[in-house]
Amino acid sequence: MDVSLRSDHLVQIVVEPGALVTLSNVKAQIEAIGQLNNGQRYPVLIISGKDTTVQTDVMNYVAQKNSNPFALAEGYLLTSISHKLLANFYLKFNHPVRPTRFFTNEQDVVQWLYPFRTNQGN
Numbered sequence: 001m002d003v004s005l006r007s008d009h010l011v012q013i014v015v016e017p018g019a020l021v022t023l024s025n026v027k028a029q030i031e032a033i034g035q036l037n038n039g040q041r042y043p044v045l046i047i048s049g050k051d052t053t054v055q056t057d058v059m060n061y062v063a064q065k066n067s068n069p070f071a072l073a074e075g076y077l078l079t080s081i082s083h084k085l086l087a088n089f090y091l092k093f094n095h096p097v098r099p100t101r102f103f104t105n106e107q108d109v110v111q112w113l114y115p116f117r118t119n120q121g122n
Helices: 023-036 056-062 081-094 106-116
Strands: 002-005 011-014 042-047 071-077 100-103
Touching: 002 023, 011 023, 023 056, 042 106, 056 081, 071 106, 081 100, 100 106
Parallel strands: 011 042, 042 071, 071 100
Antiparallel strands: 002 011
């Protein structure tokens, strides 16, 4: 997973095609976000690669309040129908505490995340 801070003050995470997202991957990416942002909170854009899969324990963990202290909101860019089904399951059964939405168009997800930016120079 590639983690970066965009010029529009969104953290962007790109998940490689075919990746298996594990709890250890997610914890490492959260640590990377904290280092990248000097501990500041930002909206997070997650771009899922084609044919990526997510372990169940990841969904349970990410939905919790303290799982990512650096995320103001999480917007996901989905690339497949199976991702859409998984997203619906996640929202219905895991009830994430942070504002979370799923999109199939990058412009839409970025537009949704913009209001969550605080005073990072936006």
